[in-house]
Amino acid sequence: KAHLTSRMLGQEIHYFPEVDSTNNEAKKLAANGCPEGTIVVAESQATGRGRLARGWFSPFGKGIWFSVVLRPPFGPMDAAKCTLMAAVGVNRAINRVTGVGCGIKWPNDILWNGRKVVGILTEMSAEMDAINYVVIGMGINANMKEFPSEIAATATSLALATGQTVSRVILLAEILAELENVYTLVQQAGFESVFAAWRQESITLGRQVRVQGFQRNFSGLAVDIDADGALLIKTAQGVERVLAGDVSIRYD
Ligand code: BTN
Numbered sequence: 001k002a003h004l005t006s007r008m009l010g011q012e013i014h015y016f017p018e019v020d021s022t023n024n025e026a027k028k029l030a031a032n033g034c035p036e037g038t039i040v041v042a043e044s045q046a047t048g049r050g051r052l053a054r055g056w057f058s059p060f061g062k063g064i065w066f067s068v069v070l071r072p073p074f075g076p077m078d079a080a081k082c083t084l085m086a087a088v089g090v091n092r093a094i095n096r097v098t099g100v101g102c103g104i105k106w107p108n109d110i111l112w113n114g115r116k117v118v119g120i121l122t123e124m125s126a127e128m129d130a131i132n133y134v135v136i137g138m139g140i141n142a143n144m145k146e147f148p149s150e151i152a153a154t155a156t157s158l159a160l161a162t163g164q165t166v167s168r169v170i171l172l173a174e175i176l177a178e179l180e181n182v183y184t185l186v187q188q189a190g191f192e193s194v195f196a197a198w199r200q201e202s203i204t205l206g207r208q209v210r211v212q213g214f215q216r217n218f219s220g221l222a223v224d225i226d227a228d229g230a231l232l233i234k235t236a237q238g239v240e241r242v243l244a245g246d247v248s249i250r251y252d
Pocket residue numbers: 020021022023024045047048049050051052054056064065066067109118119120121137138139140
């Protein structure tokens with residue numbers, strides 16, 4: 001906490017040596033009325049969760065496994081955009097603290113050298129037309145030196161990228177500060193102001209991608225994101241629009 005410069009995020013910290021998933025803990029706290037900005041941090045997760053019902057490798061002491069509770073004043077339709085907002089914040093913090101050149105893969109992965117360094121999982125609870133809470137969970141591969149064989153080809157860590165051990169407390173404090181910046185900007189000026197930064201830091205736009213969804217698979221050129229944060233892909237048939245909830249993309 002000595003490193004914190006954020007004024008709201010991380011003012012209340014719940015620290016655990018091990019949890020099932022920091023997102024699950026954060027959702028319980030949020031449902032019980034914890035203040036906005038509360039974070040849950042764990043040294044390891046027994047059942048860390050990823051997008052699309054995947055798991056998340058969360059070994060003890062090697063990463064930053066944390067979740068933050070927000071109570072944004074906008075509607076449930078805007079929750080998915082929080083993921084893109086969070087990606088901009090964490091990408092900036094990582095590049096500032098470590099100096100490595102990471103980029104954002106739509107919607108919410110941070111990659112270095114084509115390999116994943118950060119994953120983001122946003123979950124929401126809403127009643128009627130109002131958001132009760134949004135939990136943004138982030139897994140930052142900070143100091144691991146090796147990965148299980150299933151992800152060895154697609155994952156990396158900041159320590160492998162820089163050749164140095166990364167201070168997790170300093171990086172977490174910077175991530176919270178940058179998240180607070182983008183969150184404040186979104187509330188003052190709307191999502192579009194942060195999407196402009198997302199476009200600049202994106203490594204997806206301008207690339208040939210393959211979309212893998214439940215219903216459909218197709219390829220095309222990623223040209224932009226729209227006001228909903230959906231990815232626009234130019235195909236021979238026209239421009240297709242994909243939302244983060246439904247699909248994953250691969251680079252061709
Ligand atoms: C993904 O890339 O699929 C998202 C991964 C999100 C992992 C983080 S680790 C902290 C938080 N708790 C979880 O169970 N998941 C997120």
